[in-house]
Amino acid sequence: MDYIRLADDRGRANFGWLDSRHTFSFGHYYDAKHMGISALRVINDDRVRGGAGFDTHGHRDMEIISYVLDGALQHKDSTGNEFVIPAGDVQLMSAGSGIMHSEYNASANDPVHFLQIWIQPNMRGVKPGYQQATIKQHGKLTALVTPDGRDGSLSIRQDATLSRLELKAGESIELQVGSRSGYLHILSGQAHSGQQRLQGGDGVGLVRSDALVLQADTDMQALWFDLPEQAS
Template sequence: MDYIRLADSRGRANFGWLDSRHTFSFGHYHDAQHMGISALRVINDDRVRGGAGFDTHGHRDMEIISYVLEGALQHKDSTGNEFNIPAGDVQLMSAGSGILHSEYNASRTDTVHFLQIWIQPNVRGVKPGYQQATIQQMDKLTPLVTPDGRDGTLSIRQDATLSRLELRAGESIELPVGDRSGYLHMLSGQAQSGQQSLHSGDGVGLVHSHALHLQAKTDLQALWFDLPAQAV
Protein backbone atom coordinates (compact mmCIF):
# COMPACT_ATOMS: atom_id res chain seq x y z
CA MET A 1 0.00 0.00 0.00
CA ASP A 2 1.14 3.53 -0.79
CA TYR A 3 -1.32 5.62 1.24
CA ILE A 4 -2.87 5.06 4.66
CA ARG A 5 -5.71 7.16 6.06
CA LEU A 6 -6.75 6.14 9.56
CA ALA A 7 -10.23 7.07 10.75
CA ASP A 8 -9.06 9.10 13.74
CA SER A 9 -6.78 11.28 11.60
CA ARG A 10 -9.52 12.43 9.18
CA GLY A 11 -10.67 16.02 9.03
CA ARG A 12 -13.81 16.83 10.99
CA ALA A 13 -16.65 19.33 10.71
CA ASN A 14 -19.40 19.46 13.33
CA PHE A 15 -22.28 21.90 12.84
CA GLY A 16 -24.64 20.36 15.36
CA TRP A 17 -27.08 19.04 12.77
CA LEU A 18 -24.17 17.49 10.80
CA ASP A 19 -21.14 15.59 12.11
CA SER A 20 -18.78 14.78 9.23
CA ARG A 21 -15.38 13.12 8.87
CA HIS A 22 -13.43 14.00 5.73
CA THR A 23 -11.05 11.43 4.27
CA PHE A 24 -9.77 14.02 1.79
CA SER A 25 -9.62 17.83 1.77
CA PHE A 26 -13.12 19.29 1.64
CA GLY A 27 -14.75 22.64 2.43
CA HIS A 28 -12.85 24.44 5.19
CA TYR A 29 -10.65 21.39 5.82
CA HIS A 30 -7.51 21.42 3.68
CA ASP A 31 -4.45 19.19 3.91
CA ALA A 32 -2.07 19.03 0.95
CA GLN A 33 -1.19 15.43 1.92
CA HIS A 34 -4.82 14.33 1.51
CA MET A 35 -6.23 15.59 -1.78
CA GLY A 36 -7.67 12.35 -3.16
CA ILE A 37 -6.58 9.28 -5.11
CA SER A 38 -6.78 9.44 -8.92
CA ALA A 39 -10.34 10.59 -9.84
CA LEU A 40 -11.61 9.93 -6.28
CA ARG A 41 -11.88 13.34 -4.64
CA VAL A 42 -14.26 13.07 -1.67
CA ILE A 43 -15.28 10.50 0.92
CA ASN A 44 -17.26 12.24 3.63
CA ASP A 45 -18.57 10.08 6.48
CA ASP A 46 -21.71 12.03 7.40
CA ARG A 47 -24.17 11.75 10.29
CA VAL A 48 -27.21 14.03 10.01
CA ARG A 49 -29.65 14.40 12.89
CA GLY A 50 -33.37 13.80 12.48
CA GLY A 51 -35.26 16.44 10.47
CA ALA A 52 -32.07 18.10 9.21
CA GLY A 53 -30.16 18.02 5.95
CA PHE A 54 -28.43 19.80 3.11
CA ASP A 55 -30.54 22.62 1.66
CA THR A 56 -30.82 23.06 -2.10
CA HIS A 57 -27.42 23.73 -3.63
CA GLY A 58 -25.71 23.22 -6.98
CA HIS A 59 -23.04 21.01 -8.54
CA ARG A 60 -21.59 20.54 -11.99
CA ASP A 61 -19.18 18.11 -13.65
CA MET A 62 -18.97 15.68 -10.74
CA GLU A 63 -20.18 12.10 -10.18
CA ILE A 64 -21.70 12.11 -6.67
CA ILE A 65 -22.43 8.80 -4.94
CA SER A 66 -24.39 8.39 -1.71
CA TYR A 67 -24.14 5.10 0.19
CA VAL A 68 -26.48 4.91 3.19
CA LEU A 69 -25.26 2.90 6.18
CA GLU A 70 -28.06 3.61 8.69
CA GLY A 71 -31.43 5.30 8.28
CA ALA A 72 -32.60 6.84 5.01
CA LEU A 73 -31.99 9.95 2.90
CA GLN A 74 -34.60 12.01 1.08
CA HIS A 75 -33.38 13.31 -2.29
CA LYS A 76 -34.88 16.07 -4.47
CA ASP A 77 -33.31 17.70 -7.52
CA SER A 78 -34.00 20.24 -10.24
CA THR A 79 -34.64 17.58 -12.90
CA GLY A 80 -37.73 16.37 -11.04
CA ASN A 81 -36.32 13.39 -9.15
CA GLU A 82 -37.66 12.80 -5.65
CA PHE A 83 -36.63 9.57 -3.92
CA ASN A 84 -35.90 8.04 -0.53
CA ILE A 85 -32.59 6.18 -0.27
CA PRO A 86 -32.69 3.46 2.43
CA ALA A 87 -29.72 1.82 4.11
CA GLY A 88 -27.83 -0.46 1.71
CA ASP A 89 -28.97 1.38 -1.42
CA VAL A 90 -26.48 3.15 -3.66
CA GLN A 91 -27.34 6.42 -5.40
CA LEU A 92 -25.42 8.13 -8.20
CA MET A 93 -26.12 11.69 -9.29
CA SER A 94 -24.24 12.85 -12.39
CA ALA A 95 -24.11 16.63 -12.06
CA GLY A 96 -23.01 17.17 -15.66
CA SER A 97 -23.78 20.66 -17.01
CA GLY A 98 -25.38 21.62 -13.70
CA ILE A 99 -27.97 20.41 -11.20
CA LEU A 100 -29.58 21.70 -8.00
CA HIS A 101 -30.44 19.23 -5.27
CA SER A 102 -31.15 18.75 -1.57
CA GLU A 103 -30.47 15.77 0.69
CA TYR A 104 -32.43 15.47 3.95
CA ASN A 105 -32.73 12.91 6.68
CA ALA A 106 -35.93 11.04 5.85
CA SER A 107 -36.62 10.64 9.59
CA ARG A 108 -37.68 13.43 11.94
CA THR A 109 -36.10 11.67 14.92
CA ASP A 110 -33.38 9.16 13.98
CA THR A 111 -29.88 10.00 12.74
CA VAL A 112 -28.98 9.03 9.17
CA HIS A 113 -25.42 7.81 8.56
CA PHE A 114 -24.11 7.79 5.00
CA LEU A 115 -21.03 8.22 2.84
CA GLN A 116 -20.87 11.07 0.36
CA ILE A 117 -18.43 10.18 -2.43
CA TRP A 118 -17.29 12.43 -5.29
CA ILE A 119 -15.52 11.11 -8.39
CA GLN A 120 -14.35 13.37 -11.21
CA PRO A 121 -15.96 12.48 -14.57
CA ASN A 122 -14.04 11.93 -17.80
CA VAL A 123 -16.59 13.97 -19.79
CA ARG A 124 -17.89 17.44 -19.00
CA GLY A 125 -20.91 19.55 -19.74
CA VAL A 126 -23.25 16.63 -20.44
CA LYS A 127 -26.89 16.19 -19.40
CA PRO A 128 -27.35 15.58 -15.66
CA GLY A 129 -28.57 12.16 -14.58
CA TYR A 130 -29.85 10.24 -11.54
CA GLN A 131 -29.65 6.52 -10.71
CA GLN A 132 -30.46 4.45 -7.63
CA ALA A 133 -30.45 0.71 -6.95
CA THR A 134 -30.58 -2.02 -4.34
CA ILE A 135 -27.80 -4.46 -5.23
CA GLN A 136 -27.58 -7.77 -3.42
CA GLN A 137 -24.18 -9.16 -2.48
CA MET A 138 -23.35 -11.96 -4.95
CA ASP A 139 -19.74 -12.74 -4.02
CA LYS A 140 -17.00 -11.47 -1.78
CA LEU A 141 -16.65 -8.50 -4.15
CA THR A 142 -19.87 -7.21 -5.77
CA PRO A 143 -19.80 -4.28 -8.24
CA LEU A 144 -22.17 -1.40 -7.45
CA VAL A 145 -21.02 1.25 -9.95
CA THR A 146 -19.29 0.55 -13.28
CA PRO A 147 -18.42 2.48 -16.46
CA ASP A 148 -20.95 0.50 -18.54
CA GLY A 149 -23.71 -0.16 -15.99
CA ARG A 150 -23.36 -3.91 -16.48
CA ASP A 151 -25.47 -6.48 -14.60
CA GLY A 152 -27.75 -3.90 -12.99
CA THR A 153 -24.98 -1.68 -11.62
CA LEU A 154 -25.12 2.10 -11.81
CA SER A 155 -23.27 3.68 -14.75
CA ILE A 156 -20.59 6.26 -13.98
CA ARG A 157 -18.97 8.73 -16.36
CA GLN A 158 -15.44 7.62 -15.53
CA ASP A 159 -13.22 4.57 -16.04
CA ALA A 160 -13.87 3.55 -12.44
CA THR A 161 -15.63 0.75 -10.59
CA LEU A 162 -17.00 0.86 -7.04
CA SER A 163 -17.59 -2.53 -5.39
CA ARG A 164 -18.81 -3.65 -1.98
CA LEU A 165 -16.53 -6.14 -0.25
CA GLU A 166 -17.82 -8.60 2.36
CA LEU A 167 -15.58 -11.10 4.13
CA ARG A 168 -16.20 -13.53 6.96
CA ALA A 169 -13.71 -13.77 9.81
CA GLY A 170 -10.67 -15.69 8.60
CA GLU A 171 -11.34 -15.14 4.90
CA SER A 172 -8.87 -13.28 2.69
CA ILE A 173 -8.84 -11.64 -0.71
CA GLU A 174 -6.31 -10.27 -3.18
CA LEU A 175 -7.45 -7.04 -4.83
CA PRO A 176 -5.46 -6.52 -8.05
CA VAL A 177 -4.59 -3.03 -9.26
CA GLY A 178 -1.99 -3.61 -11.97
CA ASP A 179 -1.03 -0.29 -13.52
CA ARG A 180 -4.16 1.43 -12.19
CA SER A 181 -4.98 2.95 -8.78
CA GLY A 182 -7.13 1.57 -5.98
CA TYR A 183 -8.67 2.66 -2.70
CA LEU A 184 -10.24 0.62 0.11
CA HIS A 185 -12.57 2.24 2.66
CA MET A 186 -13.53 0.12 5.66
CA LEU A 187 -17.22 0.26 6.61
CA SER A 188 -17.24 -2.19 9.52
CA GLY A 189 -15.16 -4.94 11.11
CA GLN A 190 -11.41 -5.47 11.34
CA ALA A 191 -8.79 -6.55 8.80
CA GLN A 192 -5.06 -6.95 8.39
CA SER A 193 -3.04 -5.91 5.35
CA GLY A 194 0.61 -6.76 5.86
CA GLN A 195 1.61 -5.08 9.12
CA GLN A 196 -1.30 -2.63 8.99
CA SER A 197 -4.44 -3.22 11.06
CA LEU A 198 -7.62 -1.72 9.62
CA HIS A 199 -10.88 -0.79 11.35
CA SER A 200 -14.12 0.98 10.50
CA GLY A 201 -13.42 4.33 8.80
CA ASP A 202 -9.82 3.47 7.88
CA GLY A 203 -8.66 3.59 4.28
CA VAL A 204 -5.69 2.49 2.19
CA GLY A 205 -4.72 3.61 -1.29
CA LEU A 206 -2.58 2.05 -4.01
CA VAL A 207 -0.95 4.14 -6.71
CA HIS A 208 2.26 2.21 -7.34
CA SER A 209 1.59 -1.20 -5.78
CA HIS A 210 0.07 -3.93 -7.96
CA ALA A 211 -2.30 -5.53 -5.45
CA LEU A 212 -3.77 -5.29 -1.95
CA HIS A 213 -3.94 -8.43 0.21
CA LEU A 214 -6.60 -8.30 2.92
CA GLN A 215 -7.19 -10.78 5.76
CA ALA A 216 -10.44 -10.48 7.74
CA LYS A 217 -10.00 -10.59 11.52
CA THR A 218 -13.78 -10.29 12.03
CA ASP A 219 -16.71 -10.22 9.65
CA LEU A 220 -16.21 -7.06 7.64
CA GLN A 221 -17.68 -4.84 4.98
CA ALA A 222 -15.76 -2.31 2.88
CA LEU A 223 -15.92 -0.33 -0.35
CA TRP A 224 -13.29 -0.95 -3.02
CA PHE A 225 -12.56 1.65 -5.72
CA ASP A 226 -10.82 0.51 -8.94
CA LEU A 227 -9.57 3.75 -10.45
CA PRO A 228 -7.56 4.94 -13.46
CA ALA A 229 -3.84 5.47 -12.90
CA GLN A 230 -4.54 9.20 -12.87
CA ALA A 231 -7.62 11.38 -13.24
CA VAL A 232 -8.63 12.02 -16.87
Protein backbone atom coordinates (compact mmCIF):
# COMPACT_ATOMS: atom_id res chain seq x y z
CA MET A 1 0.00 0.00 0.00
CA ASP A 2 1.52 3.27 -1.14
CA TYR A 3 -1.29 5.63 -0.18
CA ILE A 4 -3.81 5.53 2.67
CA ARG A 5 -6.73 7.95 2.77
CA LEU A 6 -8.88 7.60 5.88
CA ALA A 7 -12.48 8.82 5.80
CA ASP A 8 -12.12 11.22 8.73
CA ASP A 9 -9.07 12.89 7.16
CA ARG A 10 -10.83 13.88 3.93
CA GLY A 11 -11.62 17.48 3.04
CA ARG A 12 -15.12 18.69 3.92
CA ALA A 13 -17.57 21.20 2.50
CA ASN A 14 -20.94 21.77 4.18
CA PHE A 15 -23.36 24.24 2.62
CA GLY A 16 -26.45 23.11 4.52
CA TRP A 17 -28.16 21.56 1.49
CA LEU A 18 -24.92 19.68 0.64
CA ASP A 19 -22.54 17.84 2.97
CA SER A 20 -19.53 16.60 1.00
CA ARG A 21 -16.30 14.75 1.80
CA HIS A 22 -13.43 15.17 -0.67
CA THR A 23 -10.93 12.32 -1.05
CA PHE A 24 -8.78 14.52 -3.29
CA SER A 25 -8.33 18.28 -3.64
CA PHE A 26 -11.51 19.87 -4.98
CA GLY A 27 -13.09 23.33 -4.98
CA HIS A 28 -11.96 25.33 -1.95
CA TYR A 29 -10.25 22.28 -0.44
CA TYR A 30 -6.61 21.94 -1.48
CA ASP A 31 -3.88 19.65 -0.20
CA ALA A 32 -0.81 19.05 -2.36
CA LYS A 33 -0.49 15.53 -0.87
CA HIS A 34 -3.95 14.56 -2.11
CA MET A 35 -4.30 15.45 -5.80
CA GLY A 36 -5.51 12.12 -7.19
CA ILE A 37 -4.11 8.80 -8.36
CA SER A 38 -3.16 8.51 -12.04
CA ALA A 39 -6.19 9.64 -14.10
CA LEU A 40 -8.51 9.52 -11.05
CA ARG A 41 -8.98 13.14 -9.99
CA VAL A 42 -12.12 13.35 -7.82
CA ILE A 43 -14.07 11.18 -5.40
CA ASN A 44 -16.63 13.35 -3.62
CA ASP A 45 -18.88 11.62 -1.10
CA ASP A 46 -22.01 13.80 -1.36
CA ARG A 47 -25.19 13.93 0.71
CA VAL A 48 -27.88 16.27 -0.62
CA ARG A 49 -31.02 17.09 1.33
CA GLY A 50 -34.50 16.64 -0.14
CA GLY A 51 -35.50 19.10 -2.86
CA ALA A 52 -31.96 20.47 -3.27
CA GLY A 53 -29.17 19.94 -5.77
CA PHE A 54 -26.56 21.33 -8.12
CA ASP A 55 -27.91 24.03 -10.45
CA THR A 56 -27.00 23.96 -14.14
CA HIS A 57 -23.24 24.24 -14.64
CA GLY A 58 -20.70 23.21 -17.25
CA HIS A 59 -17.89 20.70 -17.71
CA ARG A 60 -15.54 19.77 -20.50
CA ASP A 61 -12.90 17.09 -21.14
CA MET A 62 -13.73 14.98 -18.10
CA GLU A 63 -15.35 11.56 -17.57
CA ILE A 64 -17.82 12.07 -14.70
CA ILE A 65 -19.29 9.05 -12.91
CA SER A 66 -22.14 9.14 -10.41
CA TYR A 67 -22.75 6.13 -8.18
CA VAL A 68 -25.84 6.39 -5.99
CA LEU A 69 -25.62 4.70 -2.59
CA ASP A 70 -29.00 5.70 -1.14
CA GLY A 71 -31.96 7.59 -2.56
CA ALA A 72 -32.17 8.76 -6.17
CA LEU A 73 -30.56 11.50 -8.27
CA GLN A 74 -32.26 13.52 -11.02
CA HIS A 75 -30.01 14.31 -14.02
CA LYS A 76 -30.69 16.78 -16.83
CA ASP A 77 -28.22 18.02 -19.45
CA SER A 78 -27.88 20.23 -22.51
CA THR A 79 -27.90 17.29 -24.94
CA GLY A 80 -31.49 16.43 -24.00
CA ASN A 81 -30.87 13.66 -21.48
CA GLU A 82 -33.14 13.64 -18.44
CA PHE A 83 -33.02 10.59 -16.19
CA VAL A 84 -33.42 9.48 -12.58
CA ILE A 85 -30.50 7.48 -11.19
CA PRO A 86 -31.65 5.10 -8.42
CA ALA A 87 -29.46 3.54 -5.73
CA GLY A 88 -27.10 0.95 -7.18
CA ASP A 89 -27.10 2.41 -10.69
CA VAL A 90 -23.97 3.78 -12.30
CA GLN A 91 -24.02 6.82 -14.59
CA LEU A 92 -21.23 8.08 -16.85
CA MET A 93 -21.31 11.51 -18.45
CA SER A 94 -18.52 12.19 -20.94
CA ALA A 95 -18.21 15.98 -20.95
CA GLY A 96 -16.02 16.05 -24.07
CA SER A 97 -16.13 19.37 -25.96
CA GLY A 98 -18.53 20.78 -23.38
CA ILE A 99 -21.82 20.02 -21.67
CA MET A 100 -24.18 21.79 -19.26
CA HIS A 101 -26.03 19.75 -16.66
CA SER A 102 -27.83 19.83 -13.33
CA GLU A 103 -28.10 17.19 -10.59
CA TYR A 104 -30.92 17.29 -8.06
CA ASN A 105 -32.20 15.05 -5.34
CA ALA A 106 -35.12 13.23 -6.97
CA SER A 107 -37.02 13.34 -3.66
CA ALA A 108 -38.50 16.46 -2.12
CA ASN A 109 -38.07 15.03 1.38
CA ASP A 110 -35.53 12.22 1.64
CA PRO A 111 -31.76 12.79 1.31
CA VAL A 112 -29.68 11.28 -1.50
CA HIS A 113 -26.20 9.88 -0.91
CA PHE A 114 -23.92 9.41 -3.90
CA LEU A 115 -20.32 9.44 -5.07
CA GLN A 116 -19.21 11.92 -7.70
CA ILE A 117 -16.13 10.58 -9.48
CA TRP A 118 -14.00 12.36 -12.10
CA ILE A 119 -11.54 10.56 -14.35
CA GLN A 120 -9.36 12.45 -16.80
CA PRO A 121 -9.97 11.23 -20.40
CA ASN A 122 -7.27 10.18 -22.86
CA MET A 123 -8.84 12.25 -25.68
CA ARG A 124 -10.06 15.84 -25.70
CA GLY A 125 -12.68 17.84 -27.54
CA VAL A 126 -14.85 14.87 -28.53
CA LYS A 127 -18.64 14.72 -28.69
CA PRO A 128 -20.28 14.62 -25.24
CA GLY A 129 -22.02 11.39 -24.24
CA TYR A 130 -24.29 9.92 -21.57
CA GLN A 131 -24.64 6.33 -20.30
CA GLN A 132 -26.50 4.75 -17.39
CA ALA A 133 -27.04 1.15 -16.33
CA THR A 134 -28.15 -1.21 -13.61
CA ILE A 135 -25.38 -3.80 -13.37
CA LYS A 136 -25.95 -6.88 -11.24
CA GLN A 137 -23.12 -8.31 -9.20
CA HIS A 138 -21.44 -11.44 -10.58
CA GLY A 139 -18.91 -12.89 -8.18
CA LYS A 140 -16.63 -10.81 -5.99
CA LEU A 141 -15.60 -8.27 -8.64
CA THR A 142 -17.97 -6.91 -11.31
CA ALA A 143 -16.94 -4.36 -13.96
CA LEU A 144 -19.11 -1.23 -14.04
CA VAL A 145 -17.04 0.98 -16.36
CA THR A 146 -14.45 -0.24 -18.89
CA PRO A 147 -12.57 1.12 -21.93
CA ASP A 148 -14.52 -1.16 -24.31
CA GLY A 149 -17.91 -1.47 -22.59
CA ARG A 150 -17.50 -5.21 -22.18
CA ASP A 151 -20.15 -7.40 -20.53
CA GLY A 152 -22.71 -4.61 -20.36
CA SER A 153 -20.45 -2.12 -18.60
CA LEU A 154 -20.32 1.58 -19.47
CA SER A 155 -17.59 2.68 -21.87
CA ILE A 156 -15.06 5.28 -20.71
CA ARG A 157 -12.60 7.36 -22.73
CA GLN A 158 -9.57 6.22 -20.73
CA ASP A 159 -7.54 3.05 -20.15
CA ALA A 160 -9.32 2.57 -16.82
CA THR A 161 -11.76 0.10 -15.31
CA LEU A 162 -14.09 0.72 -12.38
CA SER A 163 -15.42 -2.42 -10.66
CA ARG A 164 -17.72 -3.06 -7.70
CA LEU A 165 -16.22 -5.38 -5.10
CA GLU A 166 -18.42 -7.38 -2.74
CA LEU A 167 -17.05 -9.69 -0.07
CA LYS A 168 -18.82 -11.65 2.64
CA ALA A 169 -17.36 -11.70 6.13
CA GLY A 170 -14.23 -13.87 6.11
CA GLU A 171 -13.72 -13.74 2.35
CA SER A 172 -10.57 -12.28 0.82
CA ILE A 173 -9.30 -11.09 -2.55
CA GLU A 174 -5.97 -10.14 -4.08
CA LEU A 175 -6.19 -7.08 -6.31
CA GLN A 176 -3.38 -7.00 -8.87
CA VAL A 177 -2.01 -3.86 -10.54
CA GLY A 178 1.44 -4.92 -11.77
CA SER A 179 2.99 -1.91 -13.50
CA ARG A 180 -0.33 0.00 -13.41
CA SER A 181 -2.00 1.98 -10.60
CA GLY A 182 -5.05 1.21 -8.50
CA TYR A 183 -7.36 2.73 -5.95
CA LEU A 184 -9.81 1.05 -3.57
CA HIS A 185 -12.66 3.06 -2.03
CA ILE A 186 -14.65 1.33 0.73
CA LEU A 187 -18.41 1.90 0.45
CA SER A 188 -19.65 -0.06 3.46
CA GLY A 189 -18.55 -2.70 5.94
CA GLN A 190 -15.15 -3.35 7.43
CA ALA A 191 -11.99 -5.05 6.14
CA HIS A 192 -8.25 -5.11 6.65
CA SER A 193 -5.08 -5.40 4.63
CA GLY A 194 -2.22 -6.52 6.81
CA GLN A 195 -2.43 -4.35 9.91
CA GLN A 196 -4.41 -1.60 8.19
CA ARG A 197 -8.09 -1.56 9.18
CA LEU A 198 -10.53 -0.11 6.66
CA GLN A 199 -14.17 1.00 6.82
CA GLY A 200 -16.67 3.05 4.83
CA GLY A 201 -15.10 6.13 3.24
CA ASP A 202 -11.52 4.87 3.60
CA GLY A 203 -9.31 4.43 0.56
CA VAL A 204 -6.07 2.70 -0.44
CA GLY A 205 -3.95 3.64 -3.45
CA LEU A 206 -1.35 1.53 -5.24
CA VAL A 207 1.14 3.42 -7.36
CA ARG A 208 4.27 1.29 -7.08
CA SER A 209 2.99 -2.01 -5.67
CA ASP A 210 2.01 -5.23 -7.39
CA ALA A 211 -0.99 -6.28 -5.30
CA LEU A 212 -3.37 -5.55 -2.43
CA VAL A 213 -4.62 -8.46 -0.31
CA LEU A 214 -7.94 -7.54 1.31
CA GLN A 215 -9.73 -9.55 4.01
CA ALA A 216 -13.38 -8.75 4.89
CA ASP A 217 -14.18 -8.54 8.61
CA THR A 218 -17.89 -8.01 7.87
CA ASP A 219 -19.93 -8.13 4.68
CA MET A 220 -18.48 -5.26 2.68
CA GLN A 221 -18.74 -3.38 -0.58
CA ALA A 222 -16.14 -1.22 -2.33
CA LEU A 223 -15.21 0.35 -5.64
CA TRP A 224 -11.95 -0.74 -7.28
CA PHE A 225 -10.24 1.46 -9.88
CA ASP A 226 -7.72 -0.18 -12.23
CA LEU A 227 -5.81 2.78 -13.68
CA PRO A 228 -2.91 3.45 -16.05
CA GLU A 229 0.49 3.94 -14.42
CA GLN A 230 0.07 7.66 -14.99
CA ALA A 231 -2.54 9.86 -16.64
CA SER A 232 -2.23 10.07 -20.44
